[in-house]
Each structure stands twice: as C-alpha cells, then as structure tokens.
Amino acid sequence: MENRVLSGMRPTGQLHLGHYHGVLKNWLTLQNEYDSYFFVADWHAFTTHYSDKIDLESNVTEMVVDWLAAGINPNTSTIFVQSKVPEHAELHLLLSMITPLPWLERVPSYKDQQEKLRTKDLGTYGFLGYPLLQSADILIYKAGLVPVGEDQVAHIELTREVARRFNHVYGREADFEEKAEVAITKMGKKQAKSYRSLRKTYQETGDIEALNKAQALLKEQQNITLGDRERLLGYIEGIGRIILTEPESLLTKASKMPGLDGQKMSKSYGNTISLRDTKAEIETKIRRMPTDPARIKLTDAGDPKKCPVWQLHEIYSDEQTCDWVKDSCIHAKIGCVECKQPVIDSIQTELLPIQERIATYQSDPKLISQIIHEGSEKARSIAQETMAEVREVMGITY
Incomplete structure (x- = not known):
C-alpha cells in the first residue's frame, strides 16, 4: 500500500522534547496525508531492556497518552500495541527461516549499539534479530512508506531485501502463469489489452513509464482479488507473485533538539526535558x-x-x-x-x-484502553490477511 505509513516507538521511559520535535511533529503531518499506523513497540523494548524492571504496562499506556496529547488523532490514525498483534511474532519467526545470518550482522546499528551499550549483555538473538522483527512489523501491513532518519535507512534496505528474497522463494507458484492469465481475463477486454501491451513494452524495452502505467492500471481494478492484483504486479516484471511489499524510506529531517549538555537529547545521556x-x-x-x-x-x-x-x-x-x-x-x-x-x-x-x-x-483510562483495543483490532485484521497469504504460499494451510 503506497499510501500506508508505519512507525513505532519503544516504551522504555518518558517521552521528551527530542521525541516531540524529532518524531511526533512529523507524525502529526503524516496522519493528514497518509493511511497512518503508529504502534507501541513493546516487544522491541526487550531487545536491550530484557533484564530491567520496566513497568511496561504503565509505560505503554502513558506513551499513548502522550501521543494523543501531542495531537495524534485516533480517528485518522491507527494506534496499536505490537504485542496485541501476535502475527508480528509469527511473521518474524517465518522470515528468520530464510534470512541469511550475515544480513543481520552487517546492519550498522548492530555493532554501534553494542559499543554504546557495553554495560548490557547484548549477545542475544533478540538483539541481533531486532532489525528482522522491525521488518516483520513493516511487511505485515504492506506499508509502502516508513518515516526514518538517515541512521535507520539500512534497516529499511534490509526489509526490502527480505521481502525480495521471500517473494523469490515463495512467489513462484507451480501454476503461476496460468493463474496470471486467468486474472487478466477478469479485467475486461479493454483493460486486459492495455495491461498486455504495457507488460510487453516493459519486458522488451525496460520502459519504466510502461511499468508505472501498468501498476497504476492494476490499482484501479475493482473486479480482481487482492491475490490476483499482486500476482499480476509480479507478472509484469516476470518475478512471480508479490506477497510482501518492498517499502520505501520516507526520510525525515534530523531532529535538531539538543540535550541539556549540548549532545543529542537522549535518555541514555540523562540530558532530557520530559514532556x-x-x-x-x-x-x-x-x-x-x-x-x-x-x-x-x-x-x-x-x-x-x-x-x-x-x-x-x-x-x-x-x-x-x-x-x-x-x-x-x-x-x-x-x-x-x-x-x-x-x-x-x-x-x-x-x-x-x-x-x-x-x-x-x-482522567479517562477507559478511553485510552478503548483506543488501544480498537486500533489493535484494526491492525490485527490486516495482519491476519497478510499471514493468510504467507501461510498459503509456504504451504502451512493444513
């Protein structure tokens, strides 16, 4: 979904001005322009704080309160909690089966964070694999855009590589071409003819404009299923059915919010002003x-x-x-x-x-619980649709 944006925060402590100027203000703009999904990444908190005594329940609730107070609108944005959508963990597990270990070891933040957090024992799979859990967070919603700073671009590139590998391994159904041809006939004669012409042009000349027009044509189709649409998207490029969408980085301006000591404002440096x-x-x-x-x-x-x-x-x-x-x-x-x-x-x-x-x-904890519940239910319904496709192509439907 090109118009879908996904972003999250770890509930490891109070939000401060760095979060407000560096992340939340950007979310306020995005929620009016995109189909926005914002989640509390509570599982991610364990990647570096697994042995710390964090009041996670309170942190999760208070983080959502701060988001709402900053202006995040639950009527236009989907606010949810990661652990309330267990499909994230299922997709993470399945992706870990096909992801080469060196892909995770070469993520720049892996060694950087180990160096910065030397007092913690980070020799765990959870820490090594957290970029893959991030990939699952993104891919399960087929988010087209992920707002990140320059230091996170490598994580999005990993997500793209994982999606590409998954689609390559599982997107080639035995009867893929037959199913694609049947799907074309469902588009109607005029649209089918246009699709075939654009596909031929792209495959013969590599014309990117023809590719873009064919993709736009498919998005407008109302009489084909989501599976057929993704199958035909892959058929244009000859790569098979696209199950997981490769996201793009939506670069955000680096936060200029300095801490009380002139360094970047961060809980790790103890130099913050809390909201x-x-x-x-x-x-x-x-x-x-x-x-x-x-x-x-x-x-x-x-x-x-x-x-x-x-x-x-x-x-x-x-x-x-x-x-x-x-x-x-x-x-x-x-x-x-x-x-x-x-x-x-x-x-x-x-x-x-x-x-x-x-x-x-x-003063209204029931409202907060309701917002989290409704947002998580909406997010889970989308995650379940993606997992149904993933299980189908992997043969886990028995």
Whole structure:
C-alpha cells in the first residue's frame, strides 16, 4: 500500500522534547496525508531492556497518552500495541527461516549499539534479530512508506531485501502463469489489452513509464482479488507473485533538539526535558545548563557557538531574541542567567497545553484502553490477511 505509513516507538521511559520535535511533529503531518499506523513497540523494548524492571504496562499506556496529547488523532490514525498483534511474532519467526545470518550482522546499528551499550549483555538473538522483527512489523501491513532518519535507512534496505528474497522463494507458484492469465481475463477486454501491451513494452524495452502505467492500471481494478492484483504486479516484471511489499524510506529531517549538555537529547545521556516536567523542573534544568566556559565573570565576552543554551535559542527564540542573545553574549552585556530566561519561558509555554491534555486523558483510562483495543483490532485484521497469504504460499494451510 503506497499510501500506508508505519512507525513505532519503544516504551522504555518518558517521552521528551527530542521525541516531540524529532518524531511526533512529523507524525502529526503524516496522519493528514497518509493511511497512518503508529504502534507501541513493546516487544522491541526487550531487545536491550530484557533484564530491567520496566513497568511496561504503565509505560505503554502513558506513551499513548502522550501521543494523543501531542495531537495524534485516533480517528485518522491507527494506534496499536505490537504485542496485541501476535502475527508480528509469527511473521518474524517465518522470515528468520530464510534470512541469511550475515544480513543481520552487517546492519550498522548492530555493532554501534553494542559499543554504546557495553554495560548490557547484548549477545542475544533478540538483539541481533531486532532489525528482522522491525521488518516483520513493516511487511505485515504492506506499508509502502516508513518515516526514518538517515541512521535507520539500512534497516529499511534490509526489509526490502527480505521481502525480495521471500517473494523469490515463495512467489513462484507451480501454476503461476496460468493463474496470471486467468486474472487478466477478469479485467475486461479493454483493460486486459492495455495491461498486455504495457507488460510487453516493459519486458522488451525496460520502459519504466510502461511499468508505472501498468501498476497504476492494476490499482484501479475493482473486479480482481487482492491475490490476483499482486500476482499480476509480479507478472509484469516476470518475478512471480508479490506477497510482501518492498517499502520505501520516507526520510525525515534530523531532529535538531539538543540535550541539556549540548549532545543529542537522549535518555541514555540523562540530558532530557520530559514532556511532563513541571515548570519548576524545566526552570531548574535550564538554569543548571553549562554555558561558554570562557564566561567566568559577567564582564567576560562569550561565543554563542560554544554554548549549549544557544542551540535551544535557535529552536525556540525568534530572530529578534536571537540577535539580542548574540550581541549581548559577545559584548558581555548580560549574564547567562538572563540569557536562559527566554528559553525557559518558551519551553514552558510549548508544554503547557500538552500537559493539560495529558491530565485530561489520564482522567479517562477507559478511553485510552478503548483506543488501544480498537486500533489493535484494526491492525490485527490486516495482519491476519497478510499471514493468510504467507501461510498459503509456504504451504502451512493444513
């Protein structure tokens, strides 16, 4: 489904401004443009936190509350929990049977994360295989687009390779061509003729435009089954029936949200401002932020480029305030405490309406349970359709 987007988050702790600016704001845009599926990846939490005492039930619920408070609309987006759709695990298991081990070992994040999280024992299959579980998450919904940052593109490429391998191994039915020809006749004479012409052109000349037109023609067909449509999509390229759809990366802008120490905001670095921090907590955290080390005394000139607080001004302050900060810092006209105040005010103002909505949703736990249940049921119905196809081509229908 080219118009279907899928994305998820692990419920390993409180959401912070990095999540809000780096992920949730993007979701708010996507939910108005695509058939959007957003899920709480609770199984993925075990890949690195399997021995930690996480209150997973509370984390899952509160994460959904934060999403809703940030503006994710359950009427336009499907919100669900990974573990409530067990078909994810089934597809992951079956994909693991055909996925070469070196494919997983070469995923860049595998060694990177092992290095960053050296205090944890990550010599587990769950950690090695989590990109394949991600692949199952995506492929089971036939999502055409997956919003990712540049560091996650390798995971989507793995997903494409896994889908391609699966389709190659299982997409060639013994009577594939006969079934494809029967499916063509169901399209009607005019459409069938057009399809055959476009298929011939593509196969003889490699004309991409002919391929695109043939694919568009099939999407418009109302009188053929989903299985026939996928069979004919594969028939164009001569690769067999397409069971699992290869997704595309939907590159998102890298979050510019710095942490309290100037590094990327991350729970791992302990440098976050939570979406639920009180006004007093926000003020205390910003007040304690390090500044340009050259500014020891009020009269010492500073350089905004060497100050983590300046990075927050670039996000939260208007042009006039930024000009004031630069001039006042370079010429030692104000102290660092005064410089930090506009950032404190802006973050408090941004989080106030979100926190008010959080309180409203927290007062109605039944509504949250209902949203999760209905979203998970909708997601599962699609996952079950995909698994029925997967079992059929693998011969697991007895």
